[in-house]
Structure formats: structure tokens, C-alpha cells
Amino acid sequence: MQNILEVVDKKYMTQGATSGSIEFQVFFSDHASNDFNTLFSSLPPSRKYFAAGVPGSFYGRLFPRSLHLVHSSYALQWLSKVPEELLDKTSPAWNKGRISYTSSSDEVANAYAAQFQKDMKIFLNARAKEIVVGGMIVLIMPGLPDGVHRSEFPLGVLDDSLCSSLMDMENAINGVNLKCQSLLHGLINESQVDSFNLPVYAATPMEITEAEISSALESSYNKGTQLIVALKRE
Amino acid sequence: MQNILEVVDKKYMTQGATSGSIEFQVFFSDHASNDFNTLFSSLPPSRKYFAAGVPGSFYGRLFPRSLHLVHSSYALQWLSKVPEELLDKTSPAWNKGRISYTSSSDEVANAYAAQFQKDMKIFLNARAKEIVVGGMIVLIMPGLPDGVHRSEFPLGVLDDSLCSSLMDMENAINGVNLKCQSLLHGLINESQVDSFNLPVYAATPMEITEAEISSALESSYNKGTQLIVALKRE
Numbered sequence: 001m002q003n004i005l006e007v008v009d010k011k012y013m014t015q016g017a018t019s020g021s022i023e024f025q026v027f028f029s030d031h032a033s034n035d036f037n038t039l040f041s042s043l044p045p046s047r048k049y050f051a052a053g054v055p056g057s058f059y060g061r062l063f064p065r066s067l068h069l070v071h072s073s074y075a076l077q078w079l080s081k082v083p084e085e086l087l088d089k090t091s092p093a094w095n096k097g098r099i100s101y102t103s104s105s106d107e108v109a110n111a112y113a114a115q116f117q118k119d120m121k122i123f124l125n126a127r128a129k130e131i132v133v134g135g136m137i138v139l140i141m142p143g144l145p146d147g148v149h150r151s152e153f154p155l156g157v158l159d160d161s162l163c164s165s166l167m168d169m170e171n172a173i174n175g176v177n178l179k180c181q182s183l184l185h186g187l188i189n190e191s192q193v194d195s196f197n198l199p200v201y202a203a204t205p206m207e208i209t210e211a212e213i214s215s216a217l218e219s220s221y222n223k224g225t226q227l228i229v230a231l232k233r234e
Numbered sequence: 235m236q237n238i239l240e241v242v243d244k245k246y247m248t249q250g251a252t253s254g255s256i257e258f259q260v261f262f263s264d265h266a267s268n269d270f271n272t273l274f275s276s277l278p279p280s281r282k283y284f285a286a287g288v289p290g291s292f293y294g295r296l297f298p299r300s301l302h303l304v305h306s307s308y309a310l311q312w313l314s315k316v317p318e319e320l321l322d323k324t325s326p327a328w329n330k331g332r333i334s335y336t337s338s339s340d341e342v343a344n345a346y347a348a349q350f351q352k353d354m355k356i357f358l359n360a361r362a363k364e365i366v367v368g369g370m371i372v373l374i375m376p377g378l379p380d381g382v383h384r385s386e387f388p389l390g391v392l393d394d395s396l397c398s399s400l401m402d403m404e405n406a407i408n409g410v411n412l413k414c415q416s417l418l419h420g421l422i423n424e425s426q427v428d429s430f431n432l433p434v435y436a437a438t439p440m441e442i443t444e445a446e447i448s449s450a451l452e453s454s455y456n457k458g459t460q461l462i463v464a465l466k467r468e
Contacts, residue, residue, distance in 0.1 A: 023298035027286060032274040040266040040289035050297055052261060053287040055274035063284050064257035 001026060004069070005049060024049035029062055031055070059122045063130040069138070070127050076141040079199040080119045083111035086197050100198045102150050109150055116201045120211035124227075128217040134224040137217075143231025146204045153202040154234040205231060235260060238303070239283060258283035263296055265289070293356045297364040303372070304361050310375040313433040314353045317345035320431050334432045336384050343384055350435045354445035358461075362451040368458040371451075377465025380438045387436040388468040439465060 005024050012022050028039055032055035043051050056062050058072065059080040085093035085107075092107040101112040127137055144153055203211075208229050212218060217227060239258050246256050262273055266289035277285050290296050292306065293314040319327035319341075326341040335346040361371055378387055437445075442463050446452060451461060 025298045025300070032277075033271065036270040036274065036287060037267065040270065040287075043266075043289075050295070051289065053270060053274075053289070055277075055285065055287070061284070064259045066259070 001049070002047075004071070008069075020048070025052065026050070027052050027054045027063070027067075029054040029056070029058060031057060058126070059119055061126050061129060065130055065132060067127075067131045068135050070131060070135070071138045073140045074142065076120070076123065076139060077200050077202060079112070079115050079201055080122070081115070082197045082199045083115040085111040087195065094194070095197055096194045099193070099196055100200065102153050112201050113207065115199075116203055116207065117211055117214070120203070120208070121215045124211060124215035124217040128215065128220045128225070131220065131225055136226045137228065139227075139229045141229070141231060142202050142234050143208075144202050144204050144233065146206050148204075150202070203231065205229075235283070236281075238305070242303075254282070259286065260284070261286050261288045261297070261301075263288040263290070263292060265291060292360070293353055295360050295363060299364055299366060301361075301365045302369050304365060304369070305372045307374045308376065310354070310357065310373060311434050311436060313346070313349050313435055314356070315349070316431045316433045317349040319345040321429065328428070329431055330428045333427070333430055334434065336387050346435050347441065349433075350437055350441065351445055351448070354437070354442070355449045358445060358449035358451040362449065362454045362459070365454065365459055370460045371462065373461075373463045375463070375465060376436050376468050377442075378436050378438050378467065380440050382438075384436070437465065439463075 008024070009019060009022055013019055026049045028036075028051065030036070030039075030053070036053045036055070039053065040051070054062050057080065058075070083093065085091045086095050088094060092105070093111040095101070095104055095108050098104050098108075101109045124137075131137065142154070144150070208231070212227060217225065239260075242258070243253060243256055247253055260283045262270075262285065264270070264273070264287070270287045270289070273287065274285070288296050291314065292309070317327065319325045320329050322328060326339070327345040329335070329338055329342050332338050332342075335343045358371075365371065376388070378384070442465070446461060451459065
């Protein structure tokens with residue numbers, strides 16, 4: 001945060017402003033149920049900005065048109081929800097025995113991809129209404145290069161690890177090997193594993209471009225809004 | 235809150251704006267340690283404003299210059315701290331046996347009055363730097379009419395009640411009558427009662443005017459800032 005402010009301050013200084021003459025206000029946005037008090041009490045007392053907390057999902061409007069710089073770091077991989085098809089046992093996208101899309105069927109992966117497109121469009125449309133003329137949006141999120149198979153996304157490792165953990169615990173209890181969808185005896189059952197899915201997605205550059213083109217943010221380019229997206233391969 | 239927004243919205247409508255075309259952002263300010271999560275989760279979901287929480291004491295800067303309307307309701311009777319003279323046993327303002335100034339000596343009352351002047355000036359100076367040209371400050375706080383003795387402030391009743399409670403509890407334990415500074419046997423001792431003081435003050439209209447005149451807010455009048463203070467006698 002301090003780095004961003006220093007860069008902006010320096011830029012203004014090159015335009016003739018005195019250092020420190022620009023006032024900064026930083027809004028920290030999170031779900032209303034998350035712990036804002038810990039956030040507030042952990043802010044450095046000598047900070048050179050005015051701080052505020054904004055409750056709510058970023059898949060919706062959070063601000064009036066007032067923002068100069070929007071930054072989201074490692075948050076947009078979280079979808080607004082699990083794609084609905086995954087909750088339907090009769091759907092080809094029913095994700096039996098897995099908790100993400102990375103090692104699942106194309107139907108499951110397509111449902112995740114479609115949800116990402118919907119969510120990203122909503123996110124960009126909301127920000128398009130909140131950012132001032134000449135503003136900037138900088139997004140960092142985990143992603144994959146175009147053409148790389150989804151199983152390369154490290155979430156797959158997490159998925160496999162969780163499955164392995166379940167297996168290990170089950171083995172410790174029963175002393176037998178079970179498939180990944182094996183269950184922690186007495187605590188969770190098979191249908192609970194089948195219906196649980198992590199709402200996490202790793203987009204590719206092409207998918208970001210697609211969301212951008214279909215969002216209202218595109219029209220904001222006429223007003224000079226810049227969008228910078230860094231997809232980090234973990 | 236909703237009432238204020240409706241009034242402003244109506245005013246804009248009389249100037250030709252469409253209803254709902256004005257976006258409102260409401261900042262709720264409180265100490266960082268207070269419970270912002272309960273506040274955020276209790277905001278009406280259908281609210282017609284964007285909400286934000288701002289941590290920190292209002293006896294200091296909280297915002298960049300951006301506010302159109304500042305409203306404080308029943309908060310400015312809380313001083314930033316107990317006047318320092320009251321913590322000095324050798325001072326004539328040592329408030330032995332009492333927890334507020336309302337039934338105390340003139341020295342104690344003068345120390346409270348001086349602290350109120352300092353605090354109110356800091357409050358108004360901070361807001362003067364935060365409010366936009368043509369903005370408005372509306373303050374509601376408990377107060378007393380000019381010329382009315384401080385013992386008329388209902389806090390005096392609270393003070394007396396607390397003393398009475400201490401007395402009653404002490405009587406119940408010891409079966410004897412004691413003075414107001416009597417102590418809850420074994421839980422608090424005399425010096426703790428003597429050193430505890432409520433940092434609460436009820437100002438008069440003259441005191442508000444005095445703080446206003448000595449604050450930077452006065453110069454803001456040239457820029458059209460309006461200050462409205464309602465002192466409510468409880």
C-alpha cells in the first residue's frame with residue numbers, strides 16, 4: 001500500500017506538487033462478516049493515508065463514482081458461488097468425488113469457466129461505474145497461460161492433497177485403502193463430498209480478454225480507464 | 235440516516251435532478267476497537283447509500299477534504315480524556331469521592347470546561363479541513379442552557395445514583411451508613427474511586443460559540459460552511 005502511495009506522490013511531485021500535499025484515502029473492502037476490527041487495529045498508526053472499511057461483495061456496487069485506483073490482489077479467483085449445474089445430481093456437471101474442476105470432466109470445467117465469465121463481467125461492470133475518468137484498475141490473481149491444461153493449476157494439488165488427507169484419515173481408522181472419494185468415517189458422508197465444491201477458478205489471458213470485451217468497462221476506455229491484469233502462475 | 239438522504243434527494247429534485255440520480259456514500263466513524271462487524275451486518279440490505287466504516291477518534295483527522303455533511307449525534311459529550319489536573323492528588327482539582335464534575339468544586343468544573351474547549355476546537359479544526367466548500371456540520375449533544383448550574387446536568391443524577399449504589403452495596407455488607415465515597419468492600423478501594431472520573435461534559439451555548447470562534451472552522455464560513463449545534467437538555 002505504502003509503495004503505491006509513494007509512487008503516486010512522486011508522480012505529483014514531478015508535476016510541481018509539494019511532497020505530502022496530496023491526501024490519500026484507502027478503502028479496504030471485504031465481506032461484512034469478515035473481521036474489520038483486526039484489520040483496523042493492525043493498520044500502522046503512522047500511515048500516510050485515511051483508512052476506511054467497505055463491507056460487501058465486490059461482485060456488486062460498493063462505491064459511488066469516486067475511485068482513482070482499484071487494486072485487487074489474490075481475490076478474484078474466488079467465484080461468487082459454485083456453478084449451479086454442480087449442485088444437480090442429474091447434470092453431466094455433477095462433480096462426484098471431487099471438490100474442484102481441475103481434474104474433473106469438461107462439463108464441470110465449462111460450468112466453472114462460464115461462472116467466471118459471469119462474475120468477472122459483473123465485477124468489471126461495477127468498477128466501471130465507480131472509477132473516475134482517467135482511473136486505473138490493477139488486478140493480480142492466480143491464472144494459467146493460454147493452452148495449458150487446467151490440471152496444471154496448483155489448486156489441483158490442493159484438491160489432491162485434501163483427497164489424500166481424507167484417504168489417510170480413513171486408512172488410519174479402517175486400515176484399508178479407499179478411492180479419493182473415501183470418507184472420514186462418521187464425520188462426513190459420500191454425498192457431502194460429492195456436493196461440496198471449491199468456488200475457485202484460475203483464468204487464462206484469453207478468458208480475461210473475453211470478460212473485458214463483454215463488460216461495460218470497455219466503454220470506459222474512451223474515458224481513459226486503464227485495466228492491468230497480472231495472472232500469476234503459482 | 236434515511237431521512238437525511240431523502241431530504242437531500244428531494245432538494246436535488248427541485249433543482250431538476252431525477253430521483254435516485256444522486257449517489258450517496260455514508261461513513262460511520264468510531265474507535266477502531268469498537269465492533270464494526272455488528273454495525274456492518276445490521277445495515278439494511280436495501281439501503282440507498284454506499285456504506286463505509288472509518289476507524290479512529292474524531293478528535294483528529296479522519297478524512298481527506300471530501301465531506302458534504304457531517305453529523306454527530308450524542309457523542310461530543312465524551313471528552314478525549316479526563317482533564318489531567320484531576321489525576322494529581324496535590325491539585326485543587328483532585329476530585330476526591332466523586333466521578334464527575336457536576337457536584338464538585340469549581341476547580342474540577344473549570345478543568346472539565348477547559349478540556350471541553352480544547353477538544354471541541356480540535357474537533358472543529360479537523361472537520362474544517364475535511365468539509366467541502368458549502369458543506370454543513372450538524373451536531374446534537376446533551377447540554378445546559380446558559381446560566382444553569384452544572385448540578386442540573388442529568389449526569390449528576392447518574393453520578394449520585396452510582397454513589398448511592400456503592401453505598402447500598404456497602405451497607406448490605408457492613409450494615410452501616412457511609413458517605414458517598416464509601417467503597418464496595420474488597421472490590422474497589424477508596425483511591426480507585428477518587429482517581430476514576432467520567433470524561434463526560436455538558437456544554438452551554440456560550441461554550442459552543444467560544445470553541446467555534448477559536449477554531450479554524452470560523453474561517454470556513456467564508457467558504458459557506460454551516461455549523462448547526464443542537465444542545466439537548468435531557
